[in-house]
Structure formats: structure tokens, C-alpha cells
Amino acid sequence: MKTSEITAAQAGLIGCNTCSLLTHPVSMEHPGHCPRCGAKLESRRPNSIQYTWALVIAATICYIPANLLPVMNTTALGSSEADTIMGGVIYLYTSGSWPLALIVLIASVMVPLGKLIALAYLLITVQRGVKGGVRERTRLYRMVEFIGRWSMLDVFVDTFTVAMVQLKPLMSVEPGLGVVFFAAVVVLTMLAAVTFDPRLIWDSGTEIEVRPVAAPKGHPSVLNEKSHA
Amino acid sequence: MDTEIVACPDCDLLQQIPVLNPGDKARCPRCGHVLASAAIDSHHPLDLPLSLTLTAFIVLIIANTTPLMGLSVMGKTASTTIIGGAYEMWINGEPLTAAVVAFSAVIAPGLFILFMLIVLLAARRPPAPHWVGEMLRWAQSMQPWSMLEVMMLGILVALIKIAELATVEPGIAMFAVGALVLLFPAIMVSFNAHEVWMRVEWDHDAAASQSPPQT
Ligand SMILES: [Zn+2]
Numbered sequence: 001m002k003t004s005e006i007t008a009a010q011a012g013l014i015g016c017n018t019c020s021l022l023t024h025p026v027s028m029e030h031p032g033h034c035p036r037c038g039a040k041l042e043s044r045r046p047n048s049i050q051y052t053w054a055l056v057i058a059a060t061i062c063y064i065p066a067n068l069l070p071v072m073n074t075t076a077l078g079s080s081e082a083d084t085i086m087g088g089v090i091y092l093y094t095s096g097s098w099p100l101a102l103i104v105l106i107a108s109v110m111v112p113l114g115k116l117i118a119l120a121y122l123l124i125t126v127q128r129g130v131k132g133g134v135r136e137r138t139r140l141y142r143m144v145e146f147i148g149r150w151s152m153l154d155v156f157v158d159t160f161t162v163a164m165v166q167l168k169p170l171m172s173v174e175p176g177l178g179v180v181f182f183a184a185v186v187v188l189t190m191l192a193a194v195t196f197d198p199r200l201i202w203d204s205g206t207e208i209e210v211r212p213v214a215a216p217k218g219h220p221s222v223l224n225e226k227s228h229a
Numbered sequence: 230m231d232t233e234i235v236a237c238p239d240c241d242l243l244q245q246i247p248v249l250n251p252g253d254k255a256r257c258p259r260c261g262h263v264l265a266s267a268a269i270d271s272h273h274p275l276d277l278p279l280s281l282t283l284t285a286f287i288v289l290i291i292a293n294t295t296p297l298m299g300l301s302v303m304g305k306t307a308s309t310t311i312i313g314g315a316y317e318m319w320i321n322g323e324p325l326t327a328a329v330v331a332f333s334a335v336i337a338p339g340l341f342i343l344f345m346l347i348v349l350l351a352a353r354r355p356p357a358p359h360w361v362g363e364m365l366r367w368a369q370s371m372q373p374w375s376m377l378e379v380m381m382l383g384i385l386v387a388l389i390k391i392a393e394l395a396t397v398e399p400g401i402a403m404f405a406v407g408a409l410v411l412l413f414p415a416i417m418v419s420f421n422a423h424e425v426w427m428r429v430e431w432d433h434d435a436a437a438s439q440s441p442p443q444t
């Protein structure tokens with residue numbers, strides 16, 4: 001593969017995040033919209049570090065009540081019982097389905113915590129301009145992006161348990177306050193993965209030798225317009 | 230053949246995509262991001278994703294209109310649908326959770342399939358009007374929030390929990406969701422967004438804000 005060994009930003013170009021069209025905006029500060037797909041053009045996601053930190057901190061705060069408050073209240077024949085996320089895991093384990101207990105434990109407890117730690121680590125290393133482990137950190141970011149959705153598992157478990165077990169006065173299950181904090185953790189960390197810009201890892205982590213010949217000479221406004229090779 | 234210069238979305242490195250053989254992929258040499266892939270059927274690259282999307286559209290309607298599961302205990306019976314799950318959360322004092330569930334289990338997958346269907350139909354005869362590009366962008370922004378496979382696993386865990394207390398029977402929607410869990414990744418794998426991007430007409434107002442060509 002032929003590479004120019006410079007980034008689009010160094011060449012004064014912007015690659016569209018949605019359709020990957022490469023454009024040469026008049027102003028890098030106000031590049032406007034992509035002529036092909038209409039997405040807002042951004043060389044780097046604006047205020048990426050600040051937004052991501054804000055979302056990570058908000059998610060961390062929600063993580064505590066999500067784990068301490070009950071996610072379900074079961075009422076059966078007059079007696080009622082409250083279940084936290086860990087309580088649900090223990091229930092699955094003691095009722096003999098340990099593989100499911102393990103899945104819920106990983107998806108609901110370990111993945112959200114791991115995501116928060118991973119995002120904080122990525123933010124701190126970018127802010128400090130750490131040079132090493134650029135590839136590994138990019139891989140970590142992709143993992144955070146890919147795995148995030150699976151934390152929603154417990155929200156679905158609670159929803160469909162509540163929806164199914166509505167056999168009043170025999171037995172009913174009501175959602176607990178914990179579930180909304182839990183859903184908030186998942187949504188906030190998914191948004192944090194969106195606002196974090198992985199290109200920042202490479203901006204601070206690598207020094208590409210800018211070879212003067214490598215710059216595309218006299219490029220047209222939009223490089224991809226029918227360039228026949 | 231068209232070769233294209235792109236900036237890697239993960240590391241911003243400028244590079245030229247080589248001419249690809251059917252089924253090939255081009256990765257960024259610096260960070261490994263998959264930059265482009267070539268369709269297996271290069272003459273009709275949109276036919277397979279279109280038929281898969283059309284199938285998913287029909288299955289999605291079945292999944293949302295039939296019961297997900299039925300439950301009976303001591304002569305009492307109950308059944309629920311996907312949206313019924315969100316509704317129960319709503320009336321039990323959890324409107325925010327209900328909204329998250331409705332969005333990730335019904336709205337996001339529904340809009341994704343609807344937008345994809347319109348895009349694939351409209352892009353059959355190039356050039357595709359500019360709104361097709363806008364709509365493909367909306368479809369792509371819905372995709373990460375569509376969580377049918379997570380819901381499927383969540384329902385299975387709920388079923389196993391409830392099975393201790395009552396007799397549970399899976400409904401038609403359960404099988405429909407199972408089919409969708411396979412259909413969604415199949416659409417993503419068979420669909421090459423670049424095929425549509427190449428056909429989309431540009432917005433001339435936005436293009437005017439780019440610097441004029443220098444030759
Ligand atoms: Zn674009």
C-alpha cells in the first residue's frame with residue numbers, strides 16, 4: 001500500500017468521519033459540512049478530552065448506585081424481596097446456571113468498570129503526551145467501543161422479568177431504582193467512546209517525519225473526484 | 230479503476246487505497262483499521278444486501294407484532310411483546326429505562342432497516358440523489374444503538390430465571406428476533422458503503438465551501 005507518511009491534518013485536509021471523503025476546506029477551524037454525506041466535518045472531534053472526561057465522571061458517579069440499589073423487587077404471596085445486580089448473579093449461580101451467572105457478572109459488573117478504567121487511562125495518556133504503546137492503546141479503544149453495548153444485558157434481563165412476571169396477586173416483579181442508574185452508566189460510557197477521538201492517541205504518541213515530497217502536490221479541492229490511476 | 234486517497238479514521242494517516250480483488254480488504258499499515266473492502270459480487274454489489282435487508286424488514290415487523298413469550302403459573306397466564314416490555318417499565322415508574330429499552334430494541338433497529346432499505350433501493354440506478362447520502366449517514370448513526378443480540382441474551386437469562394417459578398413458552402417473536410440476530414451482521418458484512426458513496430450526488434453548496442481546484 002502506498003502511503004504518504006503524513007496525516008490529513010498535517011496536509012491541511014479532513015477525512016469525513018462518515019463517508020471517508022477527503023476534502024480540502026478553506027478553513028480548518030470552520031470546515032463546514034461534507035459535500036457527499038452532509039456530516040459535519042471535523043479534523044479532530046471538538047473538545048474531545050473535556051467531553052469524554054465529563055461523561056466518564058458522570059458514569060462513575062452512576063456506577064455506585066447502580067450496584068448498591070436494588071434492580072428488581074419481587075413480591076410473592078405477600079412477602080417481598082429486593083435484588084441488586086450482584087444478588088442476581090448469586091441467584092443464577094446458586095440455582096445451578098453458573099455459565100449464565102458468569103456472563104451476567106462479566107457484562108454487568110466487570111465490563112462497565114473496565115470501560116471506565118480504560119477510558120480514564122486513554123484520556124490521561126493522551127493528556128500527558130505518552131509516546132509508547134500507541135498500537136495497544138488504539139486496540140484498547142476499539143475494544144471499549146465494541147464491548148460497550150453488552151453491558152445493556154442486565155437492563156434487558158430486568159425489563160423482561162418485570163414484563164413477564166405480572167401475575168397479581170400471586171406474584172409480581174417491579175423494577176428497582178438501580179436499573180435506571182445502570183442504564184445511565186451504559187449510555188454514558190457508550191457516548192464517551194463516541195466523543196473520544198482515537199486520532200489523539202496518534203497525534204501525541206508519534207512523530208512522523210514530514211517529508212516535503214510526500215505532500216500531495218497541487219491537490220484539487222476534493223481528492224477523490226475521479227482520480228484515474 | 231478508481232483508486233482513492235483516504236485519511237484513516239482511527240489515526241488520520243493519508244494513504245492510497247490499492248485496487249482490490251473481490252472479497253479483499255485494505256488495512257491501514259499504521260493502526261490496522263479496515264479502510265476498504267471489495268464486494269464479492271462486483272457486478273451487482275447491492276443486490277445481496279438489498280435482499281437481506283428486505284428479509285430483515287419483514288422479520289422485524291413479525292418480531293414487533295407477535296408475542297415474545299407466554300407464561301403460565303397455577304392456571305394464570307400472561308404474555309409479552311418487545312414493546313410490551315418497555316411499556317411495563319414505563320408504568321412501573323421507570324420511564325427513562327423504558328425509553329432506553331424502546332430505543333435500543335425497537336426504534337434504532339427499525340430505523341436502521343428502514344433507512345438501509347430506502348438507500349439500497351434508491352442507489353440501484355446511479356446517480357443517487359443527495360438525500361440518499363444523508364439517509365445512509367442516519368442509518369450508520371442508528372447502527373451502534375441497535376442492540377437486538379444483547380436483548381436476545383437478556384431474554385434468555387430472564388427466561389431461565391422465570392422457568393424456576395412458572396412454565397414459559399417461547400412465542401413467534403422469539404424466533405423472529407433469533408433470525409434478526411443473524412440477519413443484522415449478514416447485512417453489515419455484505420454491504421459495502423463505498424458502493425453507495427460513489428453513486429451519491431454531491432451537495433453543491435457544501436462543495437463550494439471547499440477551496441477551489443488548483444491545477
Ligand atoms: Zn462525508
Ligand SMILES: [Zn+2]
Pocket residue numbers: 237238239240241242257258259260261262
Ligand atoms: Zn490508521
